[in-house]
Amino acid sequence: MPRWIPPQVSLRALREWRGLTLEQLAHGIRSQGVAISTIHINNVELGNKQTTATVMTAWARVLGIDPLHIRTDREVRQYLDAVDQDRQPALEAA
Numbered sequence: 001m002p003r004w005i006p007p008q009v010s011l012r013a014l015r016e017w018r019g020l021t022l023e024q025l026a027h028g029i030r031s032q033g034v035a036i037s038t039i040h041i042n043n044v045e046l047g048n049k050q051t052t053a054t055v056m057t058a059w060a061r062v063l064g065i066d067p068l069h070i071r072t073d074r075e076v077r078q079y080l081d082a083v084d085q086d087r088q089p090a091l092e093a094a
Helices: 011-017 022-030 038-045 053-063 073-093
Strands: none
Touching: 011 038, 011 053, 022 038, 022 053
16 A cells, blocks of 8 residues: 555546536537547446546546546545555554
8 A cells, every 4th residue: 555645536526526517528528629428428437438548638638637647436436445444454453
């Protein structure tokens, strides 16, 4: 487990924090010449599908972030579960 925990923000949480709907995000990505549907966006946000680097780069530009700093909801949940499991023995010993 790393000593430094990088910020973990899901795509969906960041989109909602920016106040964008799925359709608005799709429009922003399409305006960069990348074809995408709201269904695809939803599936990627939930971690049910992967997407291309081209899509993620356009997606990140719309959200105003570096594409290397984004995570799907599933990735965030898996990371937090791993942290919880790592902490469990320490909590039981206390």
